[in-house]
Amino acid sequence: MKIFHGRDALPRRLKRPVVLTIGNFDGVHVGHQALLRHVVRRARALRGTAAVLTFDPHPVKLLNPDRRLKLLTAREEKRWLIGETGVDAIVCFPFTRAFSRLSPETFVRKVLVEGLRVDEVVVGHDYAFGHGRMGTIDLLRALGHRYHFHVHSFGPVKVGGMIASSSNVRFLLAEGKVEKAARLLGRPYTLSGHVVHGAGRGAGLGFPTANLHLHGELIPKPGVYVVRARVGRASYNGVANLGTDPTFGGTTMKYEVHLFNLKKDLYGKPLIVEFLKRLRDEKKFSSPAVLVAQIRRDVARAKRFFVSARSARPARAARSTRLVRAGRRS
Incomplete structure (x- = not known):
C-alpha cells in the first residue's frame, strides 16, 4: 500500500480507474471495514486502484477543540488497519482552516477531479463535505455528473442493533463496555x-x-x-x-x-x-x-x-x- 502525504503529494498518476472513499476512519470499525472492502472489490472488478482520502488532524480537533475529541486509533495504527482491507493507496491530506473554508464544489474540483482524477467515489450514508459540511450526498452526485465520476453511498452497518460508528465506540468505552465496543470494532x-x-x-x-x-x-x-x-x-x-x-x-x-x-x-x-x-x-x-x-x-x-x-x-x-x-x- 502506498501512502501519500500533503497537498503537493496528490497522486495524479494512480492507475485508473480510481475508486475512492473519503473519511476520517477513526477506529476503523466494522462499518469502515465493510465500506473499504466494497471499494477494494469495485477497484478489482474495474482493474483499477482502491484509494482512501483521509485528513490529519481530525477536523473536530481543529474546528471544535472544546469538544476534546479523543481518538480511538493513532495515525500509524489506523493506516495499518486500512491497509489490512486491501486498499492500494492512502492520501493523507492536511486539514487546515483554509482547507475547511473550501466550498463543496471547490473541494470536488480541486481535490477529487484535478488532484486524484477519480472515476468512482464511495461514501458513508451520513457523509457531508465542504465548508460548514454544506455538501450533501445528493450534491456530490450532481457534481459527479458534471465532472464525470460516479457516486455510491454505503451503509450503515449494524451489530446487535447498534450502528457501527466511531462515536458509538467512544461511548461504549467511556462506559467500560469493552465487549460491546469490540463487537463494533471487530476486534x-x-x-x-x-x-x-x-x-x-x-x-x-x-x-x-x-x-x-x-x-x-x-x-x-x-x-x-x-x-x-x-x-x-x-x-x-x-x-x-x-x-x-x-x-x-x-x-x-x-x-x-x-x-x-x-x-x-x-x-x-x-x-x-x-x-x-x-x-x-x-x-x-x-x-x-x-x-x-x-x-x-x-x-x-x-x-x-x-x-x-x-x-x-x-x-x-x-x-x-x-x-x-x-x-x-x-
Missing part, C-alpha cells in the same frame, strides 16, 4: 504504552504489576479489566487496573497490568494491551488484606474467562458474524 480495543517504574506496591501484595505510560488518547472507564498483553512476539493473559489506587490514598490516575506467569523484567519495554472484559469498578478497601482477597477473586474470574474463551473458540469460528447493513444506495 478488542487496544492501547499501547511503555512500562515505567511504579511504587512497587503490587509485588508487595503478591501481584506484581507493570505500570504503564499509555500512548492512546481514549482510556476506558476506570476499573478492573480482563486483558491480554503483547510483549514483542509473546502474549500474556492478565488483569488491569485503571484508577487512582484509593485504598492507599492515591489521587493520580495509574494504569497497571498484572500478567499471569510472567517472570521477566519489563521496565522500559513497549506493551500492547487488549481490553477483553470489565470485571468491576475500582473501590477503596478497608485494608490491604481485604484488597488482596479481592485481587485473588479478580484473577480467578479472569482465568475462568480465558478457559471459557478457549472452549468457545471452535463454535465461534463456525459461526459467521452477523452484520446487518441497511440498504445500499447508488
Whole structure:
C-alpha cells in the first residue's frame, strides 16, 4: 500500500480507474471495514486502484477543540488497519482552516477531479463535505455528473442493533463496555504504552504489576479489566487496573497490568494491551488484606474467562458474524 502525504503529494498518476472513499476512519470499525472492502472489490472488478482520502488532524480537533475529541486509533495504527482491507493507496491530506473554508464544489474540483482524477467515489450514508459540511450526498452526485465520476453511498452497518460508528465506540468505552465496543470494532480495543517504574506496591501484595505510560488518547472507564498483553512476539493473559489506587490514598490516575506467569523484567519495554472484559469498578478497601482477597477473586474470574474463551473458540469460528447493513444506495 502506498501512502501519500500533503497537498503537493496528490497522486495524479494512480492507475485508473480510481475508486475512492473519503473519511476520517477513526477506529476503523466494522462499518469502515465493510465500506473499504466494497471499494477494494469495485477497484478489482474495474482493474483499477482502491484509494482512501483521509485528513490529519481530525477536523473536530481543529474546528471544535472544546469538544476534546479523543481518538480511538493513532495515525500509524489506523493506516495499518486500512491497509489490512486491501486498499492500494492512502492520501493523507492536511486539514487546515483554509482547507475547511473550501466550498463543496471547490473541494470536488480541486481535490477529487484535478488532484486524484477519480472515476468512482464511495461514501458513508451520513457523509457531508465542504465548508460548514454544506455538501450533501445528493450534491456530490450532481457534481459527479458534471465532472464525470460516479457516486455510491454505503451503509450503515449494524451489530446487535447498534450502528457501527466511531462515536458509538467512544461511548461504549467511556462506559467500560469493552465487549460491546469490540463487537463494533471487530476486534478488542487496544492501547499501547511503555512500562515505567511504579511504587512497587503490587509485588508487595503478591501481584506484581507493570505500570504503564499509555500512548492512546481514549482510556476506558476506570476499573478492573480482563486483558491480554503483547510483549514483542509473546502474549500474556492478565488483569488491569485503571484508577487512582484509593485504598492507599492515591489521587493520580495509574494504569497497571498484572500478567499471569510472567517472570521477566519489563521496565522500559513497549506493551500492547487488549481490553477483553470489565470485571468491576475500582473501590477503596478497608485494608490491604481485604484488597488482596479481592485481587485473588479478580484473577480467578479472569482465568475462568480465558478457559471459557478457549472452549468457545471452535463454535465461534463456525459461526459467521452477523452484520446487518441497511440498504445500499447508488
